[in-house]
Structure formats: structure tokens, C-alpha cells
Amino acid sequence: MKNGIVSGFRQVSRLWMIVVPLAIMVLIMTSFVDPLIRTYWEHSYIPKGFHIELLIQGLRSNTVSSFLPILAALPFGGCFVDDLKSKFARFFLIRSSYRTYIVSRIIVGFLAGGLAILSGALIAWGTTAAILIPIEQEIEGMEPAAIDGLIKICFLLFVNGGFWSVVGMAMSTLMESKYISYATPFVFYYLLVILYERYFSDLFIIYPKTWTDPTSWPFGYWGAAIFLLKMTLIFAFLFSFRARRRLQQL
Numbered sequence: 001m002k003n004g005i006v007s008g009f010r011q012v013s014r015l016w017m018i019v020v021p022l023a024i025m026v027l028i029m030t031s032f033v034d035p036l037i038r039t040y041w042e043h044s045y046i047p048k049g050f051h052i053e054l055l056i057q058g059l060r061s062n063t064v065s066s067f068l069p070i071l072a073a074l075p076f077g078g079c080f081v082d083d084l085k086s087k088f089a090r091f092f093l094i095r096s097s098y099r100t101y102i103v104s105r106i107i108v109g110f111l112a113g114g115l116a117i118l119s120g121a122l123i124a125w126g127t128t129a130a131i132l133i134p135i136e137q138e139i140e141g142m143e144p145a146a147i148d149g150l151i152k153i154c155f156l157l158f159v160n161g162g163f164w165s166v167v168g169m170a171m172s173t174l175m176e177s178k179y180i181s182y183a184t185p186f187v188f189y190y191l192l193v194i195l196y197e198r199y200f201s202d203l204f205i206i207y208p209k210t211w212t213d214p215t216s217w218p219f220g221y222w223g224a225a226i227f228l229l230k231m232t233l234i235f236a237f238l239f240s241f242r243a244r245r246r247l248q249q250l
Contacts, residue, residue, distance in 0.1 A: 012112045016074040017119075024120025025127065027067055028058035032128070051132040052150050055125055059153045065209050069185035072113035072161040073168030077185075078178025080105060080169060080243060089247060102243050106166060106236045113165020114158040121154050149214070152221040156212045159225050163232045164189075170239035173246070 032054050039046065058064065083089040092101055164185040172181035189208050196207040205227055210216040217223035 012079075012108065013075050017112070017116055020071045020074055020116040021120035021123055023067070023071055024064065024117055025124040027064050028055070028061070028121065028124040029128065031058040031061040031063060046132060046136045048136045050136055051128045052147055054132075055121075055128055056150055056153060058124065059121060059150075059157060060209075060212055062209065065212060066189070068117060068157075068160060069164040069167075069189040069208075070182055072117050072164035073181050073185050075116050075165070076109045076112040077165055077168030077181030078172050079109065080173050080239075081176055081178040081181075084176070084246065093247065098244050098247055101247070102240050105169070105243070106239060109165045109169045110162035110232065114160075114162035117161030118154060118158040121157050125150070125154075152214045153212055156214065156221055156224055156228075159228045159232075160211055163228045163235075166232050166235045166239065170235040170242070173239050173242045176246075 035054060035057065036046075039050065080089075083092075089101065167188060168181035168185050171184035172178055174180075192206050192208055196203065200206065204210050204216060211224055211228060214221035214224060217227075219226075
């Protein structure tokens with residue numbers, strides 16, 4: 001299993017593991033402009049802890065949640081199709097088993113998608129803190145934003161990224177097209193948004209925008225994380241079933 005995971009990480013696109021975090025950072029920080037300017041003009045100062053509030057708003061913004069599905073699938077979503085076309089899967093199976101190959105791809109796919117998104121959030125966090133902390137002022141009677149909420153949202157972003165990566169990988173395996181791995185998470189995201197906003201407005205669990213909002217769930221962020229992990233398992237089983245059948249045909 002260890003060798004399977006190591007070989008899987010070697011196949012992760014280094015280009016996308018650089019581009020995706022930078023893209024997430026830009027998406028997060030573009031949402032800072034309006035609240036930052038408005039706060040400064042209204043109060044002529046930046047209160048202590050304001051960078052945390054900005055980050056929480058940015059991480060939960062519609063822009064980030066809309067682009068997150070396709071960005072999470074880019075580093076590893078099309079790996080299985082690439083393995084089939086390059087014949088790498090055949091050579092791997094000579095020294096290992098179907099189970100090892102499939103499970104290692106699921107693990108690496110989840111980690112690659114989650115880490116790509118989380119890295120972007122952490123870069124945005126570090127950049128924002130470095131810029132704003134020196135100019136923030138401690139105001140008497142004003143409580144700074146708690147960092148706990150930011151950590152919980154970062155955790156949910158990691159799980160979201162892993163989920164969308166596995167979704168892309170599973171669907172590309174069904175269609176045997178790496179481009180499907182990029183398109184399917186995007187389409188699935190907007191399908192869920194349409195279903196929620198037009199037909200099932202009480203069924204909040206299908207609304208992807210709540211998946212990064214711990215306050216919307218029973219048991220807080222653990223409720224959202226458990227739901228996403230269960231959804232990830234469903235698509236992982238789908239990938240496993242289709243991948244095993246395809247590998248047996250090699």
C-alpha cells in the first residue's frame with residue numbers, strides 16, 4: 001500500500017499543485033477589497049483581529065465555493081485515465097494487486113484535492129496576516145475575531161477539496177475521459193445549487209455553500225465533515241467498482 005501511495009503522489013500534477021493554491025489565494029483575497037476599504041473609511045483604523053474576519057468572509061464567499069469543485073479536481077482527477085492510456089496500471093499490477101492500486105488512488109486523490117485547496121487558504125492567511133497585523137489597532141471594548149472559527153473552516157475546505165477530487169476521478173473513470181474529471185464536479189455543484197434554490201429549500205445538506213459553514217450544521221463542523229466523508233465514500237465505491245472492472249480487461 002505504501003508503494004502505491006508513493007507512486008500515486010509522483011503522478012500528482014506539480015503544475016496544478018502550484019497553480020491551484022495560487023488561484024484559491026487570489027479568489028479569497030479579491031473578496032477583501034470592499035470590506036477593507038469600507039471599514040477603513042468608516043472608522044479610520046483597522047481593528048485588531050480584522051484579518052481573521054476578512055479570511056472567514058473570503059473562505060465562505062460565493063466566488064471560492066463556485067470555483068472550488070473544478071480546482072480541487074485538477075491535480076489528480078484524471079489520473080486513472082492517464083494510467084490506462086500510458087499502460088502504467090498494467091505494469092503496477094504486475095507487482096501489486098487491484099485492491100492496492102484502487103485504494104491508493106482514492107487516498108492520493110482525496111489528499112491531493114484537499115491539500116491543494118487548503119494550501120491556498122493557508123497562503124492567503126499568511127499573506128493577509130503579514131500585511132494587516134502591523135496596522136491593526138487594539139480597541140477597548142471590542143473583542144477580536146476568534147481564530148477557532150477560521151481553523152474549522154480551513155478543515156472543511158480540506159474535506160471539500162478531497163470530496164470534489166474523488167468525484168472527478170470517479171466520473172472520469174466511468175466515461176474514460178480526463179476532461180470529464182474537470183467538468184463533472186462543476187456541473188454537479190450547480191445541479192445541487194439549482195435543486196436547493198428552486199425545489200428543496202429546506203434540504204440544506206445538498207447546498208454546497210453550507211459545506212464550508214460550520215454554523216449551518218448540527219454538531220458544527222463535525223456534522224458537515226461527516227456528511228462530506230460519507231459522500232466521498234459513495235463516489236469512492238463507484239470508482240472502485242468501475243476501476244476494478246476496467247483493470248480486469250487489461
